[in-house]
Structures are given as structure tokens and as C-alpha cells.
Amino acid sequence: MALEVGSGLTIGLxxxxxxxxxxxxxxxERRLLSFWQERLGPNRVGPFGLLQVVAxxxxxxxxxxxxxxxxxxxxxxxxxxxxxxxxxxxxxVIPFAPNIxxxxxxxxxxxxxxxxxxxxxxxxxGGLSSDNKYALLGSLxxxxxxxxxxxxxxxxxxxxxxxxxxxxxxxxxxxQEGMWFVVPQFVGFVIFLxxxxxxxHRLPFDIPEAEQEICAGxxxxxxxxxxxxxxxxxxxxxxxxxxxxxxxxxxGWMGPGFLPPIVWFALKSGFFIAFxxxxxxxxxxxxxxQLMSYGWLFLLPxxxxxxxxxxxxxxxx
Amino acid sequence: MTLLFYLAGAIAILATFAVxxxxxxxxxxxxxxxxxxxxxxxxxxxxxxxxxxLEAIVYAGAILVLFLFVIMMLNxxxxxxxxxxxxxxxxxxxxxxxxxxxxxxxxxxxxxxVDQDMAVTxxxxxxxxxxxxxxxxxxxxxxxxxxxxxxxxxYHLAKR
Numbered sequence: 001m002a003l004e005v006g007s008g009l010t011i012g013l014x015x016x017x018x019x020x021x022x023x024x025x026x027x028x029e030r031r032l033l034s035f036w037q038e039r040l041g042p043n044r045v046g047p048f049g050l051l052q053v054v055a056x057x058x059x060x061x062x063x064x065x066x067x068x069x070x071x072x073x074x075x076x077x078x079x080x081x082x083x084x085x086x087x088x089x090x091x092x093v094i095p096f097a098p099n100i101x102x103x104x105x106x107x108x109x110x111x112x113x114x115x116x117x118x119x120x121x122x123x124x125x126g127g128l129s130s131d132n133k134y135a136l137l138g139s140l141x142x143x144x145x146x147x148x149x150x151x152x153x154x155x156x157x158x159x160x161x162x163x164x165x166x167x168x169x170x171x172x173x174x175x176q177e178g179m180w181f182v183v184p185q186f187v188g189f190v191i192f193l194x195x196x197x198x199x200x201h202r203l204p205f206d207i208p209e210a211e212q213e214i215c216a217g218x219x220x221x222x223x224x225x226x227x228x229x230x231x232x233x234x235x236x237x238x239x240x241x242x243x244x245x246x247x248x249x250x251x252g253w254m255g256p257g258f259l260p261p262i263v264w265f266a267l268k269s270g271f272f273i274a275f276x277x278x279x280x281x282x283x284x285x286x287x288x289x290q291l292m293s294y295g296w297l298f299l300l301p302x303x304x305x306x307x308x309x310x311x312x313x314x315x316x317x
Numbered sequence: 318m319t320l321l322f323y324l325a326g327a328i329a330i331l332a333t334f335a336v337x338x339x340x341x342x343x344x345x346x347x348x349x350x351x352x353x354x355x356x357x358x359x360x361x362x363x364x365x366x367x368x369x370x371l372e373a374i375v376y377a378g379a380i381l382v383l384f385l386f387v388i389m390m391l392n393x394x395x396x397x398x399x400x401x402x403x404x405x406x407x408x409x410x411x412x413x414x415x416x417x418x419x420x421x422x423x424x425x426x427x428x429x430x431v432d433q434d435m436a437v438t439x440x441x442x443x444x445x446x447x448x449x450x451x452x453x454x455x456x457x458x459x460x461x462x463x464x465x466x467x468x469x470x471x472y473h474l475a476k477r
Contacts, residue, residue, distance in 0.1 A: 072341070120382050124385050143385070
């Protein structure tokens with residue numbers, strides 16, 4: 001069976017690779033962080049500590065799967081499933097290489113924005129159903145943060161959409177044949193990068209789960225595999241944002257011919273994943289109100305101006 | 318596609334019914350989200366992918382998040398649930414039932430006069446935008462002024 005868009009083999013391979021890769025990122029992140037902090041990190045289990053993830057998985061699967069008696073059982077159980085579902089669904093429209101992808105959709109960009117906005121329910125329901133004040137605080141913060149940063153995320157993409165004339169991610173990649181969109185859309189790229197960190201609520205924007213202030217935020221009451229799903233969901237989100245940046249601004253699978261397209265895609269995405277991990281090691285967390293005012297008072301006007309200027313330039317050509 | 322249409326339609330109706338009879342307000346909201354997503358699926362099947370995805374982004378993704386946000390702030394507990402249960406008697410369904418039946422009759426009357434086999438035409442993003450910024454540009458501008466007024470008043474209220 002050949003690798004082609006939408007064949008069963010391709011879909012299975014993408015699903016498997018993405019999940020395994022997201023789980024491996026836990027080890028990658030710990031090793032990279034300790035490298036930058038001049039520590040060793042997990043290096044005991046297997047060569048270079050590679051099997052640490054397997055050990056973690058065994059631990060997390062054998063832990064007691066505890067639902068607190070005071071929690072709202074239904075929402076408590078479906079909350080972690082929502083984040084996994086929406087992020088894995090988003091991967092459906094990403095073109096990994098000319099012959100690798102799940103579906104070709106004319107509304108790809110919008111579909112991803114829709115999935116990102118549904119992802120907010122996961123953290124909100126997780127916090128709300130836990131019936132715990134720290135969890136509730138965390139999910140209040142998460143809701144406000146995700147709804148706000150979705151706005152700039154959407155607007156920052158519109159420049160790319162206007163330049164390529166399509167919401168289809170495959171067409172967007174093909175439109176970058178001559179020049180990657182990061183050159184004409186540099187402002188859009190930076191805004192998307194920041195909004196992407198905020199959407200996947202990773203450090204420095206992990207205010208919904210800030211350990212030092214509110215225990216673990218919205219997943220305080222979670223344990224076992226339910227916590228594991230939130231945890232892996234965060235890494236899946238990281239992979240998704242990195243792939244999106246590659247597709248939208250860095251020419252997707254395009255690169256010099258000595259490497260196959262999928263390798264170029266993986267290299268570019270891997271670079272951004274490493275960059276996000278470095279961000280975590282390098283930048284402290286802002287205060288909650290700083291985060292909100294930075295978004296609404298700085299990023300929103302900037303993304304609107306970017307859109308206006310892009311439109312004017314396209315019109316004048 | 319026809320099967321998908323009827324499936325999504327059934328889910329939409331059942332979920333909307335559940336919104337009405339559910340006493341736990343968070344669960345009611347979840348059913349409402351499900352119903353909106355089912356409607357989005359119906360739009361998609363009927364050849365309007367743009368409307369479908371807007372339904373998911375605007376209604377399911379933004380407006381209901383704010384609903385849930387408000388409910389989180391109010392933190393309603395068992396008390397409201399009991400109150401809801403008290404209100405939800407059979408008699409309460411009488412007047413809404415009659416009014417809905419009237420509307421349904423009217424709808425069926427209109428539908429029976431429409432030519433039955435309408436071909437599905439796919440309407441892309443481009444066509445919708447051309448209409449919005451062509452013949453309907455005045456309506457779009459008026460709606461945006463309304464939204465701006467809402468924004469300004471919300472800002473004013475929050476300032477005090």
C-alpha cells in the first residue's frame with residue numbers, strides 16, 4: 001500500500017507517530033531543560049534515559065484512577081478526553097508532505113481555530129467539575145486566557161490567508177514556493193507564536209496551572225491516566241502549534257532536494273518544539289493581569305495593523 | 318451523506334430536549350454545545366462548510382465558553398438544582414408545547430409548498446464573503462456598529 005493522502009495506512013501512521021512523539025517529548029523536554037540548567041536529567045532507564053517515558057507510562061497506568069466523591073462525575077471524566085480529541089482532530093487537516101495527510105479541506109485553517117476554541121472546554125470543565133477552589137481559579141484563568149488569545153491567533157493568521165488566497169493548508173504551503181510567508185508576515189508570525197504558547201498554556205503562559213500559586217490549577221484533583229491525558233494533551237498541543245508554524249510561515253515540507261519532504265517538515269517542527277522548550281527554561285511567568293493587558297492592549301492592535309497593512313499591500317499590487 | 322444528515326438532526330433534537338429537562342446547569346450547557354455542533358454538522362452536509370465552521374467557532378467555541386465562565390463565577394450548587402427540579406413539573410410544558418406546536422404547524426405548512434428535491438450546492442468561503450461585502454455590506458456595517466456599542470457600554474460598566 002502506498003503512502004497517499006487519506007489512505008488507511010497514512011492515517012494510522014500519522015496517529016501513531018504523533019502520539020508516540022508527544023509522549024517522547026516528555027523525556028526530550030526534561031533532558032533539554034536539564035542541559036540548559038547544567039544538570040543531567042533522567043538518564044538511568046535505558047540508553048540516555050530513553051525508556052524513562054515507558055517507565056512513566058507504566059507508573060501512570062498502574063496508579064489508582066481516583067474520582068473525588070464531591071466531583072461532578074460526568075464532566076470530570078470527559079474533560080481530559082476533550083483536549084485529546086480536539087488536538088488529534090486538528091492534525092487531520094495538517095499537510096505533512098505532498099503525499100502524507102489525512103484530509104484535504106478547503107476550510108483547514110478555520111477548522112483548526114474551531115478545534116482550538118473547543119479545547120477551552122477541557123480545562124474549564126476539568127476545573128469546574130473538580131469542585132476545588134484552586135482548580136476553579138485555574139480554570140477561570142484558563143478560560144479568560146484561551147478565549148482572549150484565540151482572537152489574536154485568528155487575526156494573525158488572516159495575513160497568510162490573504163496572501164495565499166485560501167483557507168486550505170495545502171494550498172498555503174504551495175503558495176510559499178518562491179518565498180516563505182515568514183518574510184512578508186513576520187509580525188503575524190510573532191503574534192501567532194505568542195498566541196500559540198498561550199493556547200497550549202505552557203510556560204511562560206502556564207498561569208492556569210501555576211504550581212507556586214494555585215497547586216496545579218485545573219488538574220489539581222486529577223490522577224492516573226486522566227492526569228496523563230491532560231499531560232500528553234499539552235505536548236500534543238506543542239507539536240500541533242509547531243507544525244502549524246511550519247506549515248503557515250516556514251514553507252511546510254519544502255526544502256532543498258537532498259532530504260525527503262517529510263524530513264524537512266520534521267526538522268522545522270522539531271526546531272520550534274526545541275524553541276518552545278527553551279522559552280520555558282528562559283522566561284519567567286508574567287502576572288495574570290499583565291498577561292491579559294499585554295494581549296488586549298498590545299497584541300490585538302498590532303495584529304489588526306498587520307492585517308490592514310497586508311491588505312493595503314495586496315490591493316496596491 | 319443523507320445518513321449523516323439524519324444522524325446529526327436526531328442528535329440535535331435529542332440534545333436540545335436534554336437542555337430543557339436537565340436540572341444540572343453545567344450538563345445542560347454541555348448538551349447545548351452538543352446540539353450546536355450537531356447543527357454545524359448539518360450545515361456541512363447541506364453544502365455550507367463556512368457556515369458550519371463559523372457555528373462551531375462563534376457559538377460553540379466563544380459564546381458558550383462565556384456562558385460557562387459566568388456559571389463558574391456564580392458557582393451554583395445543589396440549591397439551584399433542587400429549585401429547578403421544583404419548577405420542572407408537567408404543567409410547565411403546557412404553554413411552551415402549544416406555542417411550539419403552532420410554530421411547527423406553520424413550518425410544515427411552508428415546507429410542504431417548497432419543491433421537494435433541492436440539489437445541494439456547495440457554497441464556499443469566497444461566495445459568502447462576496448455576498449457579505451457586496452449586496453449586504455450595509456447590514457454588516459450596522460451589525461458591527463451594534464457590536465461596537467455593546468463593547469463601549471461593557472467597558473463603561475466595567476470601569477465603574
